Amino acid sequence: MPVKGIVFHLASEIPPDAVFLLQDFRLAVNEAVRAGLRSRVTSRYALTRLVYKEFRREHPMMYSQHLVSSFEVAASVLKNHRRRMRRGTARVPYVKRLMMKAENQAYRLDRENGVVDLPIRAGCHVQLKLVVSQYHRRYLDDKSLSLGSLTLLLDRLIIAFRNETVKTYVPETALSLDTNERSLDGVFVTGDSSSPVKAEFPDVATIQQRHHDRRRRLQRKKAHDRRTSRHLCGREGKREHDRVQHRLHQVADSVLSFAWTRRSAIVLEDLRGIKHKKNKELNRRLSMWPRRKLHQIIEYKAEWRGIPVVKVDPRYSSRTCPICGRIRDSRMGTEFKCECGWHLDRHINASLNLLQTAISKGLGVAGGLRFDPGAFQHDVMMILYEPAMAARSEPNGTSCIGVVTS
Numbered sequence: 507m508p509v510k511g512i513v514f515h516l517a518s519e520i521p522p523d524a525v526f527l528l529q530d531f532r533l534a535v536n537e538a539v540r541a542g543l544r545s546r547v548t549s550r551y552a553l554t555r556l557v558y559k560e561f562r563r564e565h566p567m568m569y570s571q572h573l574v575s576s577f578e579v580a581a582s583v584l585k586n587h588r589r590r591m592r593r594g595t596a597r598v599p600y601v602k603r604l605m606m607k608a609e610n611q612a613y614r615l616d617r618e619n620g621v622v623d624l625p626i627r628a629g630c631h632v633q634l635k636l637v638v639s640q641y642h643r644r645y646l647d648d649k650s651l652s653l654g655s656l657t658l659l660l661d662r663l664i665i666a667f668r669n670e671t672v673k674t675y676v677p678e679t680a681l682s683l684d685t686n687e688r689s690l691d692g693v694f695v696t697g698d699s700s701s702p703v704k705a706e707f708p709d710v711a712t713i714q715q716r717h718h719d720r721r722r723r724l725q726r727k728k729a730h731d732r733r734t735s736r737h738l739c740g741r742e743g744k745r746e747h748d749r750v751q752h753r754l755h756q757v758a759d760s761v762l763s764f765a766w767t768r769r770s771a772i773v774l775e776d777l778r779g780i781k782h783k784k785n786k787e788l789n790r791r792l793s794m795w796p797r798r799k800l801h802q803i804i805e806y807k808a809e810w811r812g813i814p815v816v817k818v819d820p821r822y823s824s825r826t827c828p829i830c831g832r833i834r835d836s837r838m839g840t841e842f843k844c845e846c847g848w849h850l851d852r853h854i855n856a857s858l859n860l861l862q863t864a865i866s867k868g869l870g871v872a873g874g875l876r877f878d879p880g881a882f883q884h885d886v887m888m889i890l891y892e893p894a895m896a897a898r899s900e901p902n903g904t905s906c907i908g909v910v911t912s
């Protein structure tokens with residue numbers, strides 16, 4: 507079931523009672539982590555059996571559902587720790603950040619007025635007034651969305667909304683996209699037409715380059731002062747991250763709206779397992795993360811809206827001729843050319859191959875697709891997204907969306 511974490515800021519400073527609760531919760535999490543390490547236990551269930559009674563004695567005032575939820579947080583810390591152990595990079599885990607998580611039975615949300623009621627201990631509750639924007643209203647007012655867990659931090663809280671009623675539609679068309687450093691390039695195919703499509707985001711690479719240069723400069727200038735340098739670079743990194751993130755969300759939204767209105771299945775390449783090159787500089791420039799991130803955003807937003815997404819193995823997709831099936835042995839320029847006479851923009855050609863792979867792997871489209879390769883060479887490009895569409899181009903801080911799994 508799709509879940510979306512919505513960030514809310516607090517309308518006023520967090521009350522002292524809630525801060526105490528956060529501190530207690532952190533204490534409980536860290537104690538549970540230590541107990542788990544001692545007894546080599548990582549599941550929430552096992553942790554509860556192991557330490558619940560003792561904890562009840564030590565934290566007699568804490569609301570018992572919060573205590574159980576602290577075991578859940580501890581369990582996830584322990585799981586991450588175990589994964590890092592396997593990679594050999596583990597330190598003893600310790601949660602520093604003040605945070606707490608409450609399951610949906612352990613808090614109340616007044617969706618009308620945007621007030622969270624959080625029990626602290628028997629008979630003692632704290633009320634948190636939220637800043638509610640139009641964006642938040644969409645989720646609060648939609649009664650088909652149920653509430654999941656709540657995560658409280660010092661300055662904000664995240665509420666998971668669950669979309670229980672969404673149904674993935676049966677696709678009637680297909681949108682196949684090849685993911686590149688500065689664009690998504692692909693084809694849109696229906697029962698009686700086919701045309702090339704493009705969503706351009708050249709600014710993502712530009713932003714990354716600019717921030718990279720700026721960080722370099724900072725490091726040189728503050729070479730004598732490691733602490734300041736690290737602080738400034740960290741801030742630069744955060745800004746870069748926010749800017750890139752904002753662009754990626756816009757691109758994803760455009761692609762998804764296009765797909766939604768045309769009942770498309772989206773075909774993407776499976777980027778897992780793509781090897782990095784040896785050249786360090788090139789590696790940085792071709793960094794996979796914005797592309798993987800873009801896929802993540804597209805996938806979870808698609809799941810939320812019930813848009814089917816198919817991921818396929820991209821091997822040979824950029825070197826195969828979709829007409830005769832020949833595989834070329836070397837990379838080519840911007841155009842793919844085959845001995846059989848077929849030629850097409852390299853990226854669009856790759857997306858055609860992705861679509862064919864998806865169909866051969868069982869992607870079914872109601873009414874079928876009419877594949878007319880010739881059309882791709884003449885048709886006018888359909889633009890899904892271009893930077894000019896970003897009128898408001900900087901993030902405003904309240905529109906960030908986190909992914910919450912529960």
Ligand SMILES: [Zn+2]
Binds near residue numbers: 828829832844845848
């Ligand atoms: Zn060919």
